[in-house]
Amino acid sequence: MKYPEIMNIQKYSIHDGDGIRTTVFFKGCHLKCWWCHNPESQKFTPQLMFHADRCGGCHACEQICSHHAVTVRDGIACTDRTKCELCRECLDHCVNNAREIVGKEYTISELMKEIEKDCMFYEESGGGVTLSGGEVMAQDMDYIEQLLKKLKRKGYNVAIDTCGYAPQENYERVLPYVDTFLYDIKTMDPEKHEKYMGKDNELILSNLRFISERGARIYIRIPVIGGVNDTEEEMEAMITFLKQSISVSQINLLPYHNIAGGKYDKLDIKYKGEAFTIPPKEQMEAFQRQFIQNGFANTKIGG
Known part of the structure; x- marks a missing residue:
């Protein structure tokens, strides 16, 4: 079993699932999104x-x-x-x-000790633990599965924040232990997906269908990027796919922000996010109405 690199353990998190949560950020992701607000999360190494x-x-x-x-x-x-x-x-x-x-390696016991410090907040708020990244589903799955088993034995609510780009068998392994998947969709256009993220979206959509068919509770998270997917047509394509294929509990529309540029400088990495614009509030509200009018009543801006 290989210990993954963990870049942060965020306490009192309120944007990564229900209630107050502890979010564990694993290092490493196979996507290379131009707008990524955590560029230090892309490489699997320190x-x-x-x-x-x-x-x-x-x-x-x-x-x-x-x-x-x-x-x-x-x-x-x-x-x-x-x-x-x-x-x-x-x-x-x-x-x-x-x-x-x-990037720091933690044994499962060391990580559990950090998580357990916050357990009182989970009970009072209906929160729990979120495994995020980077991409948690691209880590050593023996480690992740053992960690999930320990979290469930403690009775913690568990969420996984995923971009969907990982082997399908990885999702099959974790399904029994996960209460909610926070699942990203960026665009339905495979060519655009490959241009801006480095991979097409076939595996991502396939994995989303897979977990939905097996009864997973799914929150769809859509980063709205000005110049990439900020059109009614883009949103309509996502709506059509979701209505046909996916059981959705909640949708979160996440407006792009450009505050991550400084992180790229600190890593000596070129920041490509300057090519994009921040969608105005009125546009985000219009997209929210578009989803609600198509049957997705639990659609929120942010979160």
């Missing part, structure tokens, strides 16, 4: 994140780096990521905490 605004240019990291990966230029410590071994030497000597490694 990454260095550099906060340039905290750097004092003191040369401590440059002097301590045994791999000669750091050079101070114009008062900022620049890292050659092809040389960096993520050995943490620079982190331990940075007085301003300008450098961090994103």
